Amino acid sequence: MSKTPIYVTQPHLPPLEEFIPYLEQIWENKILTNNGPFHRQFEGALCEWLGVDHLALFTNGTLALVTALQALRITGEVITTPFSFVATAHALLWNGIMPVFVDIDPKTLNINPARIEAAITPKTTAILAVHVYGNPCDVKEIQTIADHYNLKVIYDAAHAFGVRWQNGSVLRHGDLSVMSFHATKVFNTFEGGAIVCPDAKSKQHIDHLKNFGFVNETTVVASGINGKMNEMQAAFGLLQLKHINEALERRCQIDAVYRENLKSIEGLHCLDYEGQHVANYAYFPILVGPEYPLSRDSLYEKLREQGIYCRRYFYPLISSFSMYRGMSSARSGNLPVAEQIAQRVICLPIYPALDDMDVKRIIEMLRLR
Numbered sequence: 001m002s003k004t005p006i007y008v009t010q011p012h013l014p015p016l017e018e019f020i021p022y023l024e025q026i027w028e029n030k031i032l033t034n035n036g037p038f039h040r041q042f043e044g045a046l047c048e049w050l051g052v053d054h055l056a057l058f059t060n061g062t063l064a065l066v067t068a069l070q071a072l073r074i075t076g077e078v079i080t081t082p083f084s085f086v087a088t089a090h091a092l093l094w095n096g097i098m099p100v101f102v103d104i105d106p107k108t109l110n111i112n113p114a115r116i117e118a119a120i121t122p123k124t125t126a127i128l129a130v131h132v133y134g135n136p137c138d139v140k141e142i143q144t145i146a147d148h149y150n151l152k153v154i155y156d157a158a159h160a161f162g163v164r165w166q167n168g169s170v171l172r173h174g175d176l177s178v179m180s181f182h183a184t185k186v187f188n189t190f191e192g193g194a195i196v197c198p199d200a201k202s203k204q205h206i207d208h209l210k211n212f213g214f215v216n217e218t219t220v221v222a223s224g225i226n227g228k229m230n231e232m233q234a235a236f237g238l239l240q241l242k243h244i245n246e247a248l249e250r251r252c253q254i255d256a257v258y259r260e261n262l263k264s265i266e267g268l269h270c271l272d273y274e275g276q277h278v279a280n281y282a283y284f285p286i287l288v289g290p291e292y293p294l295s296r297d298s299l300y301e302k303l304r305e306q307g308i309y310c311r312r313y314f315y316p317l318i319s320s321f322s323m324y325r326g327m328s329s330a331r332s333g334n335l336p337v338a339e340q341i342a343q344r345v346i347c348l349p350i351y352p353a354l355d356d357m358d359v360k361r362i363i364e365m366l367r368l369r
């Protein structure tokens with residue numbers, strides 16, 4: 001019996017016919033990029049939907065991360081997490097900054113604030129934390145440490161689209177927050193990203209940096225890069241915003257079905273994150289415990305044989321890749337929690353088009369029936 005493969009995620013796409021009028025508009029305007037009408041409209045609409053005051057759109061999240069570090073003039077060493085997508089640390093290396101990995105909290109899987117202080121040296125300039133799976137970091141504690149040591153705080157919020165924490169967007173914390181609208185994320189513009197900034201002045205600076213440093217036709221104020229989002233991406237983003245609520249609702253339903261059923265499967269554990277936040281159900285990570293009859297990797301292989309393509313986010317740890325593993329913070333024993341979680345975690349498929357039958361089938365397989 002051959003079935004269509006199920007991947008860990010599938011991009012959420014609006015009905016094709018709804019995109020045609022946007023394309024016609026672009027063909028009529030003949031403005032393809034450089035802060036065009038859709039770009040401006042999308043920035044405004046996103047700020048409103050997210051509940052933030054200012055943001056700058058980017059062509060992808062990684063360029064946004066690289067630019068955020070430039071905007072704050074970060075140098076030296078930056079404290080970060082090994083448990084993330086590799087772009088988090090790569091953005092530091094691209095700026096000539098040394099990542100210093102700190103272990104994660106076993107409950108939230110985010111950087112453990114209690115481990116940060118011990119990693120601070122005279123060269124430390126910032127903390128680059130990640131809201132892993134969209135679960136908010138301990139933003140209060142991180143800010144307290146940053147204030148005490150005069151460090152900047154950047155959040156890699158690539159997973160945190162729409163996440164709210166204590167009556168506001170989680171994106172309002174830190175000096176800057178960076179988003180990704182990559183095809184695999186909760187909200188996509190094919191590729192895309194943004195930096196959420198606290199004020200108009202920092203947004204303007206970032207807008208210059210993403211456009212080669214130009215402030216007008218003849219003046220260049222910085223060695224900027226080309227990080228501009230184009231009109232096609234921005235138009236698509238505007239259309240996607242019209243469908244985001246239904247997408248989040250369906251994700252929430254799937255999350256609830258998994259959670260309910262996993263209670264009765266010994267050895268498989270949902271994250272025991274007790275955040276007082278509005279989640280976006282971006283991922284459905286589970287931890288495979290020693291009581292489960294299969295190892296994490298055997299389960300992963302078994303599901304693949306049945307056409308269910310899960311992902312072991314985040315295995316391997318960033319600190320184990322060749323360009324990082326020689327660093328002293330990557331040494332064995334420094335990151336015990338991250339190492340253990342990376343061996344046990346597996347993310348189950350979750351996306352709006354995943355239907356109830358698929359979810360049921362996946363659960364039956366987890367029951368090893």
Ligand SMILES: *Cc1c(COP(=O)(O)O)cnc(C)c1O
Pocket residue numbers: 060061062063084085087088130156158159179180181182191192193
């Ligand atoms: C996806 C992702 C990025 C990179 O974003 P792109 O838009 O793909 O460049 C960075 N950090 C994390 C944690 C991510 O998941």
